[in-house]
Amino acid sequence: MCESAHHMKKLRDNLIQKHTPLPIISLDPIVAEIDSYMKLDVVCVDVLEFRRSSGDQFYHLKRLAQIILGIPVTSTPSEEVFSTTGLILNAKRTALAPENVGKIQMIHDNYELL
Known part of the structure; x- marks a missing residue:
């Protein structure tokens, strides 16, 4: 054993x-x-x-x-983008091309720099 x-x-x-x-x-x-x-x-x-x-x-x-x-802990920046895009795309501007919406969004966000 x-x-x-x-x-x-x-x-x-x-x-x-x-x-x-x-x-x-x-x-x-x-x-x-x-x-x-x-x-x-x-x-x-x-x-x-x-x-x-x-x-x-x-x-x-x-x-x-x-x-x-460096990543923001809130969704505030993205909510601001959606809010501004909602103002840009209204009933009279439904035919805007996506790149034009992006350009208007950039102008809106950087207007104070102009």
Whole structure:
């Protein structure tokens, strides 16, 4: 019985070793940057302060944050576009081509710059 148990344990260890994924060693700088960031043990409430203090250590993550955090959290800009388009397309202007509606919309939105 002891020899059978030893054989089963060895078989189990071989199976575990065979099916355990190897650590991913990547030469990709973005993956390395994310891995470096995930290993940080920093408690920082102010995101901007963390970005200033980390400098250019996390360049790709900084760019990603700029893109994501630049997205407006409200639908107000799109609602303004629909409202203005509703004013442009009235009963007398139903035959306007889409590109002309776009041009009128741009003039309306940028009128103060003229």
